Amino acid sequence: MEYEELKRRMSEQKNEMTAAERIKAYNAGEEVDYQPYTLQAPDPAMADIFGFTTTQFAKDFEVKSEVIRRRREEFGLDSFNVGLGLKTIGGALGSKLAAPEHGIDYVAEHVLKDYADFDRLEVTDPYKNPVLAPILESAKRLKDRFPDVSMTTSVAGPLSTAISVRPVELALKDTRKNPEMLHKLLDLTVECSLRWFDAFYHEFGPVGTNFSDPVTCMDVISKKQFDEYSLPYIKKLIDRTEKIMGSRPGAHICGKTSPIWSDLADAGLFSFSIDNCEDLEAAKEAVGDRMRIAGNVPPVDVMKEGTIDDVIASCIECMRKCADNPAGFILNTGCQLPIGTPKANVEAFIYAAREYGRGARLGCMPKGLP
Amino acid sequence: MSTKEELLKRLSDGVVDMEEDDVAEAAQEYLDAGYPAFDGIMEGLVDGMNRASQLYEEEEYFVTDVLLCSDAMYVGLDILRPFLPEEEGNSKKKGVIGVVEGDTHDIGKNLVKIMLETAGFHMIDLGRDVPLRKFVDTAKEEQADFICMSTLMTTTMGGMNDVIRLLEEEGMRGQVKVMIGGGPISQKYADKIGADGYSQNAVEAVKLAKRLLDIA
Numbered sequence: 012m013e014y015e016e017l018k019r020r021m022s023e024q025k026n027e028m029t030a031a032e033r034i035k036a037y038n039a040g041e042e043v044d045y046q047p048y049t050l051q052a053p054d055p056a057m058a059d060i061f062g063f064t065t066t067q068f069a070k071d072f073e074v075k076s077e078v079i080r081r082r083r084e085e086f087g088l089d090s091f092n093v094g095l096g097l098k099t100i101g102g103a104l105g106s107k108l109a110a111p112e113h114g115i116d117y118v119a120e121h122v123l124k125d126y127a128d129f130d131r132l133e134v135t136d137p138y139k140n141p142v143l144a145p146i147l148e149s150a151k152r153l154k155d156r157f158p159d160v161s162m163t164t165s166v167a168g169p170l171s172t173a174i175s176v177r178p179v180e181l182a183l184k185d186t187r188k189n190p191e192m193l194h195k196l197l198d199l200t201v202e203c204s205l206r207w208f209d210a211f212y213h214e215f216g217p218v219g220t221n222f223s224d225p226v227t228c229m230d231v232i233s234k235k236q237f238d239e240y241s242l243p244y245i246k247k248l249i250d251r252t253e254k255i256m257g258s259r260p261g262a263h264i265c266g267k268t269s270p271i272w273s274d275l276a277d278a279g280l281f282s283f284s285i286d287n288c289e290d291l292e293a294a295k296e297a298v299g300d301r302m303r304i305a306g307n308v309p310p311v312d313v314m315k316e317g318t319i320d321d322v323i324a325s326c327i328e329c330m331r332k333c334a335d336n337p338a339g340f341i342l343n344t345g346c347q348l349p350i351g352t353p354k355a356n357v358e359a360f361i362y363a364a365r366e367y368g369r370g371a372r373l374g375c376m377p378k379g380l381p
Numbered sequence: 382m383s384t385k386e387e388l389l390k391r392l393s394d395g396v397v398d399m400e401e402d403d404v405a406e407a408a409q410e411y412l413d414a415g416y417p418a419f420d421g422i423m424e425g426l427v428d429g430m431n432r433a434s435q436l437y438e439e440e441e442y443f444v445t446d447v448l449l450c451s452d453a454m455y456v457g458l459d460i461l462r463p464f465l466p467e468e469e470g471n472s473k474k475k476g477v478i479g480v481v482e483g484d485t486h487d488i489g490k491n492l493v494k495i496m497l498e499t500a501g502f503h504m505i506d507l508g509r510d511v512p513l514r515k516f517v518d519t520a521k522e523e524q525a526d527f528i529c530m531s532t533l534m535t536t537t538m539g540g541m542n543d544v545i546r547l548l549e550e551e552g553m554r555g556q557v558k559v560m561i562g563g564g565p566i567s568q569k570y571a572d573k574i575g576a577d578g579y580s581q582n583a584v585e586a587v588k589l590a591k592r593l594l595d596i597a
Binding site: 057115117179229238265312316347351 | 399436443444445448449456484485488491510534535536537539540564565567569570573
């Protein structure tokens, strides 16, 4: 399909519900105008589409506001997230972070290379920590500017947070050579994350939460390591988040996760955003009655590099596989929306959700599917 | 006193069992008994690492195991290598490896390096966040046969394309094979940027390097 044709067809589509109305009705088991959708952690790609760098987005309040406004107007993304990235707690605890002008930040130097330094680390206070306090402040200003747009927050998963504090190879070796200290580190990182949720609740009341935990996949750790070093902390994070916010978090884990789906459902995860290397239908069959599933249009080969038709075909395939998931389905990308994704492909994604996801209902295939 | 075979087995088992101290002890005994360092490396340490990669391929071993096995292997290598005859190693195919600029995720790269070294390649490791020009300059200085690049991020994968372009500009593309890998990378992407090959994991990377360089 040519872009002009896509735009013409999109102009004929009408929103019948707001995003908040849609998800509320969907959760209640009512038919909604179309399949609820989201794009995984889209801010860097959105900033790029609107002509800003990631650094401008991160540092300039007006840029951030404009991106939030435009992605709502142009892409119907009717909520925004102010949360902690994969390395934020690491930075807050003293790791040195580096951020390219237009790209994703990384840990230049970890604060905890030697456990002799462990006692110097303290649970971070979101109101006082120089890395965290400005993020909380920015959340307040954004909420003032967009009072009617729902705001969510996020943290990194326990193991992923730990490797922003201590290099990943050392942390992996700790699982054999220094389990006791690794457990202490994980305890600390979970406390830091929960303290963030506490502060957020204190400022804004209950909001939706999620965490990303890319390290907790079977490409990096074994099931045995997951059981001992990840699952107990994920469970703690989920339980305490529910106590704080009154609702359970969602999560995204990159890579191979099928061996741990059942554990994640048992731990009480509300929704799971699944990587495109895994099969949505298999996930639905394994845990779909207990956990909402989101996914999983390939971010690189389809969203960034594919054509409008590739995007539409992939969205249809995802819905065919999983839209009737008993605990619900959110059409999503399989991982973060890449910087450099063309605007046309984002529009094609939304077009497909509206067109082929028409008449969606929890546990049922949408009426619009061919 | 242990026979050569017994010592080779201890070296190999020490690597598979991730026992650095056992490997160090066996390597010293092996040298003291006057056996050739080359066999100790190839039939002891490398044999152990090959067994470890087999276990990794079979999903018996995971990243952590391979890292710990390689730690044990390198302990043994440090002891045996000084006793290698000078001419050894000159005939090895040479590769330059690194994580492209802007990215610091290097577990995958490290695994690939370990496996390629084990398979007999001479690897020059540029580390992570490597300036693109450095891949080309190093390949030129070292007369490398191939370049391996990895990245986990979509924001930095374009750097691989730039390295291939730089190789073309330098007139080196014909002499240097390029293989790429990492989370967002696919065969499709390798084809698109004109890389010689893509591999999904470290074990496949060895097969790919052998295929590209016509090694049986």
